[in-house]
Amino acid sequence: MTGRRPDAAGRAALALYRDAPWRERAHVHVRWWSAPFRRLEPLLPATGAVLEIGCGHGLFSAYAAVAGPGRRVVGVDIDADKIAAGAGAAARVPHLDLTVAPDGAVPAGPWDAVVVVDVLYLLPAEAQRRLLTAAAAQVAPGGRLVVKEMGASPAWKVRWNRWQETLSVRVLRITEGSTTFTFVPPDVMAGWLREEGLAVTATRLDAGRVHPHHVLVGERAAGWGQPTSATATT
Template sequence: MERATLQRAQALYAGLSWRDRWHVRGRAALCPFERVADFVPRAGLIVDLGCGHGLFSHALALDGPERRIVGVELAAHKLAAARVAQSLWERPSPVRFVRGSALANPVAGPCRAILLIDVLYLFPPHHQERVLRASCERLERGGVLVLKTMDERPHWKAALNRMEEWLAVRAVRITLSEGGPFTFRSLAEWESLFRRIGFDPQAVRLDRGYYHPHAVVVGVRR
């Protein structure tokens, strides 16, 4: 995905409140969406679980018109923002947004890909595994699970990320959570869990040029 495509998606939010625009702009600047997009299939049903304001969902649709995107979000105000942005498409949008969560995915599938972009750290370990198993069941054989996460190394990046997430979730309350402690895993731990569930995994670091320990774990369903 080119940067210009992400900027086109950002432009869909021009009429929203300053707070929503600020949040979308910050996500675009701080998350390597363009690199994550390289792991998303170019066609088929793509489910973006915990899509937030829908920025990545819109960008993926602009980048690959043969994709059918379903964004799933629990927070009502974020879901509303995603739908307002959807209404500004100049052509029929291949994106739709529905209420739900990673634990209650309303899309039965079969899906070509399921995306979890900075979502699973909000859940305890047993719920993380539950989400991954349910996602595996909804994927077609050979389908892809794309987990965007934060690695535990280097330690200074991980510590900074934890501090920012505490502010966003506990203090400012930008993000909904179950209220428990954050759960981060090393890339090796994620790969081991993916294998146990039924994926062939590959972990890739994406943090070069960023002060967050961005990484992606891509699992192909066996």
């Protein structure tokens, strides 16, 4: 259970929703137990500007803000109802903002980190790639893009995840998005990030879990965007 149980910052983040309606409170608690947030938070820089794209009710953004008081965290989502549900939580943390992203636009950076947690599978593959390209463009030199999605193996975890997502999106209607899911294999997505000039590491996060959790971290070189010595002398 280590790594799943909320730590002090996790408990504090969940407590931010104490005045929310029971449905939202239940949702953020279920979300905490189903997602490996404790493994993701240390992948963010301890200080600086952090953008979460597709933050939903804002639980991971809230956790990142509480765990890292030196961070300024902005969470955006296309779903105005979810942002409204997180508004009470965000109001309690001065360095946390949750806001609606009209048409899914990526807010201009530079961001020291951009994080995307379980969002891309709701979009067709080309739209996933466009969103990652737009996100990568806003990562500061020396910054990183953290992409948490589901992996492509083992088959039983992939089947379990598809069944659960079908329930959430089509039956319970908890999540906005297309009613088909596109799980792009992590190695394909890693290739997209490399084409955006990021140095990528891939890590499975599914040990002891029924979902095939997986994370890619794309790092932007500190000197990115500066003229090389060859360019500078011409």
